[in-house]
Amino acid sequence: MIKSATISKTPTGKYYVSLLVEFEMSSQPVAPVTETVLGLDYSSKSLVIDSQGNSVDYPKFYRQAEAKLKKAQRKLSQRKKGRKNREKQRRKVAKLHEKVANQRKDFLHKLSRQIANAYTAVVIEDVNMRDMAQSLNLGKSTNDNGFGMFKTFLAYKLADQGKQLVVIDKWFPSSKRCRFCQKDNKPLTLADRVWICPHCGAELDRDINAAINIKNEGCRILGIA
DSSP, rough: OOOEEEEEEOSSOOOOEEEEOOOOOOOOOHHHHHHHEEEEETTTTTEEEETSSSSSSOOOHHHEEEHHHHHHHHHHHHHTTTOOOHHHHHHHHHHHHHHHHHHHHHHHHHHHHHHHHSSSSEEEEEOOOOHHHHHHOOOHHHHHTTTTHHHHHHHHHHOOOOOOEEEEESSOOOBBBBBBOOOOOOTTOOOSSSEEEETOOOEEEEHHHHHHHHHHHHHHTTTOO
């Protein structure tokens, strides 16, 4: 059943209609098992690292278009307000931004669909993207990779198949906890990409270790071994 329709216009002059619909979920709940649970650790450089040691390697669409955007925006700033050539240049800038946004959406839709089809549950951390961009001076990378959008896409694609997205507490020490002995290395810093556990001596890749800890915590929440 269609509940409402919203018409919007983009800066490039395109019109879109968004429909809000109500429907009953037809998918039966899928019981997750350890082998089909995936942990994802956020990475500002590659978007995510998974618990199997794979990196997504996000293409960084904004950075690819950054030189063109700067040039186009510089021309726009030189145009006089109220003139036709300013409006023409404004649309050129808007089209460049729209292209980047469309590339990002397409990539994230395909990635979230691939993951949702392959796993019965996905576990991620509750990451505050706004705070991360400000505190770590990673604004461009954080805003470019669209992790928040990816999380939204993944959630509804999993739910549509009766699967689950598990979000663990942001204070969970996924990076500082050794996945072997389960003890924390509190002095660990962001600069330590590979570290030796002071308790058991295991050599750990920071991101992969975090992703595995995230998966294990998700399995605990789900009640599976």
